Amino acid sequence: MFEYFPKNNYVWNFAVVGALNSGGRIDEVDRACRPLTDIASGNEDVGTVDFLRSWTAMVDALVAAADVDAKNGHVRAAGQAYARAANYLITAERMQQAGTPEREATYQRCLDLMELSFELDDPLTRRVEIPFRDTTLPAYYTRPAEGEGPIPAMIMWNGLDSTKEHQYLSEHNQELAAHGIATLMVDCPGSGEALRKQGLTSQINSEEWASACVDFLEADPLIDAQRIGIVGWSLGGYYAPRAAAFEDRLALCVAWGANHNWGKVQRRRVEREGERPVPHYWDHVMWVWGETDLDAFLTMADDVHLDGVVEKITVPFLIAHGSNDRQIPVEYARRSYDQAVNSPRRELRIFTPEEGGCEHIGLDNLGHVSSFVADWVADAFAEMTSAG
Numbered sequence: 335m336f337e338y339f340p341k342n343n344y345v346w347n348f349a350v351v352g353a354l355n356s357g358g359r360i361d362e363v364d365r366a367c368r369p370l371t372d373i374a375s376g377n378e379d380v381g382t383v384d385f386l387r388s389w390t391a392m393v394d395a396l397v398a399a400a401d402v403d404a405k406n407g408h409v410r411a412a413g414q415a416y417a418r419a420a421n422y423l424i425t426a427e428r429m430q431q432a433g434t435p436e437r438e439a440t441y442q443r444c445l446d447l448m449e450l451s452f453e454l455d456d457p458l459t460r461r462v463e464i465p466f467r468d469t470t471l472p473a474y475y476t477r478p479a480e481g482e483g484p485i486p487a488m489i490m491w492n493g494l495d496s497t498k499e500h501q502y503l504s505e506h507n508q509e510l511a512a513h514g515i516a517t518l519m520v521d522c523p524g525s526g527e528a529l530r531k532q533g534l535t536s537q538i539n540s541e542e543w544a545s546a547c548v549d550f551l552e553a554d555p556l557i558d559a560q561r562i563g564i565v566g567w568s569l570g571g572y573y574a575p576r577a578a579a580f581e582d583r584l585a586l587c588v589a590w591g592a593n594h595n596w597g598k599v600q601r602r603r604v605e606r607e608g609e610r611p612v613p614h615y616w617d618h619v620m621w622v623w624g625e626t627d628l629d630a631f632l633t634m635a636d637d638v639h640l641d642g643v644v645e646k647i648t649v650p651f652l653i654a655h656g657s658n659d660r661q662i663p664v665e666y667a668r669r670s671y672d673q674a675v676n677s678p679r680r681e682l683r684i685f686t687p688e689e690g691g692c693e694h695i696g697l698d699n700l701g702h703v704s705s706f707v708a709d710w711v712a713d714a715f716a717e718m719t720s721a722g
Contacts, residue, residue, distance in 0.1 A: 335698040338367055339374035344609045345659065346374050346385070346429075348697065351426040355700035356503040357418055366392040366422065369394055379613040382429045386436055389426040395418045397447070404454065411457025417503065420447040424499045430455060431614040432621040433657035441530055444499055448474075458511065459502065464520065466546045469534070472527040473520040473547075474498050476507040477556065486561035486585075487516040487554075488717040489547045491540075493568025493591070493695075494622055495612045497526035506565075509708035515715065516557060520547055522573065524622040535624030538637055544584065552583075561585050561715050563649075565707065567695045568611070569661070571653075572596050574669065579646035586650040586714050588707055590669035591659065591695040594644075597635040599662060604632065610661040611694070644670050650679035650714045654707055657684050657694040679714060 336354070337347045353363055359403040366389040379513075400415035423444040430437045431682035438691045451682060452459050456479055462468035478485065488510055498519045501507070507517035522526040524536025544564060552559045562583065566574030567590035578587035592601075602608055603615070612618050616628060623668035625631035643653075646715050651674050655667035683706065690699030691706075 335693045336641050338363075339371065340443045341375045343374050343378055345378040345611070346370075347377065348609075348611065348694070349425050349429055351693075352500070352697050352700075353421055355697060356421050356500065357505065358421055358425075359418065362392055362396065362418065362422070373572070378610075379431075382431065383434065383436070385429050386426040386440065388432075389422050389483045390440070391687045394424075402428070404450075409454040412449045416447045417455065420444045420451065420499055421503045423428075424497060424503070425494060426493055427615055428497075428500075432617050438530070441527075445527070447501060448502070459507070459585070462518075462550070464518075464546050464550045466543065469548060471520050471522060471531055471534075471543065472498065472531075473518055474502050474507075475516070475518050475550035475677070476502075476511055478514050480509040480556070483556045483625065484561075485514055485516060485556060486563070487551050488520060488549070488711060489564040490517055490519045491522050491542065491543075491564070491566040491570040491573050492520075492525050493566070493570045493593075493611075495567065497521060499526070504704060506648070506704045506708065509586060509704050510711065511714075513708060515708075515710035516552060516554075518547060525632060529622065536622050538576075539580075540573040541580035543573075544581040548581065548583045550575040558574060559716055562642045563587065563715070565590055565711070566660075567591050568705055569593055570594060572640060574632075575640055575644050575651070576645060579643045579647060582648075583586075584649060585718065586652075586711065587647060588652045588653050588654065588711065589667075590703070590707060591662055592653045592655045592670045593640075593662055594666035594670045595639040595641070597632075600632055600635045608663070611692075620622050640670060641673070645673040645676060647674050647677050649677065651677040652681050652683065652707065652710050652714075654683045654696070654703060656692040656698075657686050657698055659694045661694040677716075681710070683710075707716055 400412045404412035427440045462475045501519040523534035528534040538542040563586035564574045565588035569589040571593035691703040696703030
């Protein structure tokens with residue numbers, strides 16, 4: 335994995351690589367990171383506010399130039415710049431401790447920039463709200479240019495510390511759109527707007543969110559209700575298989591990072607085994623799950639696993655995992671595959687250092703993994719069509 339900062343600061347380097355592999359430009363990222371080199375050599379939790387302010391300064395300049403482009407009618411250049419600015423802001427926002435004063439305003443600015451980007455450069459994507467309980471799940475919805483319908487769709491869920499903005503900026507929706515597949519990128523409870531704006535915390539039974547997402551897609555006359563699948567990355571590698579096991583309207587499932595026993599990973603992190611995805615880690619996970627006591631959180635997390643669950647998956651199931659994933663051991667990918675005995679089309683794809691995509695969710699070569707996943711999904715949907 336490309337490591338910008340010295341002394342093997344995994345958490346900060348992981349964030350930088352994520353920005354670069356989500357449409358960031360190396361010169362812009364370098365200008366944001368260069369003032370942080372000395373700070374990054376210390377504890378991963380220290381200096382995250384400095385990180386936010388340095389990246390925000392770079393974004394301010396980028397947005398000012400985009401505003402001029404928009405005023406002059408150069409809407410494509412402006413829309414692309416607004417998207418990159420959102421990418422940089424969501425990268426910096428993700429690094430902040432829960433409750434950091436600047437965090438809320440930063441996230442709102444990111445939302446506003448995404449809307450500008452859609453308006454100017456991506457008419458196929460729009461913000462939607464999925465009815466859920468007495469509130470909604472915010473989402474971005476990309477439909478391919480309209481042609482012959484009905485078309486298949488994928489529900490895309492993020493993980494512990496990502497958002498629908500990360501999903502969109504990964505361009506996986508564009509990979510799927512090239513195959514004629516729609517993508518519903520959702521902030522499920524515990525992530526993105528659902529957590530930040532609505533206070534919806536995570537839960538073990540993700541099938542409840544899946545049902546709401548399927549209901550939403552079934553109401554769209556362009557969507558083929560028999561070909562709705564789900565993909566989840568990182569902690570979504572737990573959420574998505576759990577949903578596919580218990581929501582029988584889902585036609586296929588992808589675990590993009592096999593989070594077979596997330597509870598066990600938390601126990602290992604208490605013992606300082608493995609890398610953590612974000613600074614201020616324990617504050618973050620308790621915020622996501624709505625817990626206030628670490629011991630109570632760990633007890634709850636013991637039940638966040640897929641033993642006895644993936645056996646219930648009866649649809650095509652792909653597990654994509656990096657061989658050098660320093661957050662989630664590759665053994666969990668093999669366990670999910672071994673236990674998914676009732677899937678009619680299960681596949682385990684482990685990405686190696688030689689090809690790239692070997693880190694957590696393949697973030698070191700995200701486009702490579704994204705293309706593979708999109709091709710697999712398209713092939714699986716095509717087989718369903720051929721089978722009638």
